Amino acid sequence: MKKMTNYSYVSFPQLQIxxxxxxxxxxxxxxxxxxxxKNLKELNLGEDYDSLNSSIFKFCTYLRKLSAGFKNDELGMLKIVFESCKYLKCIEIYCRGNLLSEKEALSEIVKYSHENISEIILHHYYTQSTKLLPEELESFIVSWTNYIPxxxxxxxxxxxxxxKESLEKxxxxxxxxxxxxxxxxxxxFKSKDYDYEEHLKGNIINI
Structure with a gap:
């Protein structure tokens, strides 16, 4: 684990995760x-933050996987992510409190995601603030089937x-x-418990 402020000006050409x-x-x-x-393939920003700066995504155009929490008053942020990261295949969204709910996350993904997106991970740290209704889930899936190709x-x-309220319950x-x-x-489709050991794989940085 490293403190980021010590390395913010340093280039790591082999850094991918x-x-x-x-x-x-x-x-x-x-x-x-x-x-x-530009070298990153996977970026996990965590879920504890005040606000994301949209400009960071223009530097990560070759990402394959992004994990982040998006505040529910920043609905346009996912549009910026998908426009900037055209190679993105997997997006992991943290859902809790003042972050996007399952419904909001799925709605934004189906509205703005590009053809390379195939894997969606909804990550719950605490209780889900609002329950995703069956008709809302089916509406998302039906919209997904309308993609061409x-x-x-x-x-x-x-x-x-x-x-207790995540969709698989x-x-x-x-x-x-x-x-x-x-x-x-x-x-x-898979439901799993949070695996801290899995999270530790890669380069972990403290602020």
Whole structure:
């Protein structure tokens, strides 16, 4: 683990996976990614922050996976992400409190994502503030089927014992998911507990 302020001006040409335990200062992060973002394939910004600076994503155009929390009053941020990161295949969104709910996250993804996006991870740290209704889940999946060219969906829910409202806790939601697995729209669905050891894989930086 390293302190980011010590390396914000340094270039690491071999750096491909970067993860934060806490969201760093936007100015320091922007400076670091300006030097190192072009090489990154995976970026995990964590979920604890005040506000994201949209300019950071223009330095990470070759990302394949992004993990971040987006505040529910910054709905346009995901549009900027998808416009900047054209090679992005997987997006992991932290859902809690003042961050996007499951409904808001899925709505923004289906509205703005590009053809390379196939895997969506909804990550719950604490209890979900609003429950995703079955009709809202099905509306998202139906919208996903309208993409041309069609793309398969990999859906992952990361949860914990404190979260009682995440979408996989609803039997009706599971029925809908199974329906679209049979129809070949959802390639894979998985619900799993948060794995701290998995999070530690890669370069972890403290602020």
């Amino acid at each position: 970067l993860k934060f335990q806490l969201h760093p200062n936007n100015e320091v992060l922007t400076r670091f990614l300006e030097n190192n973002g 069609q793309r398969l969906l990999f859906l992952v829910i990361v949860t914990n014992n404190y979260c 609803s039997e009706e939601n599971i029925k809908i998911i199974n329906k679209y697995i049979v129809l070949g729209v959802i390639k894979n």
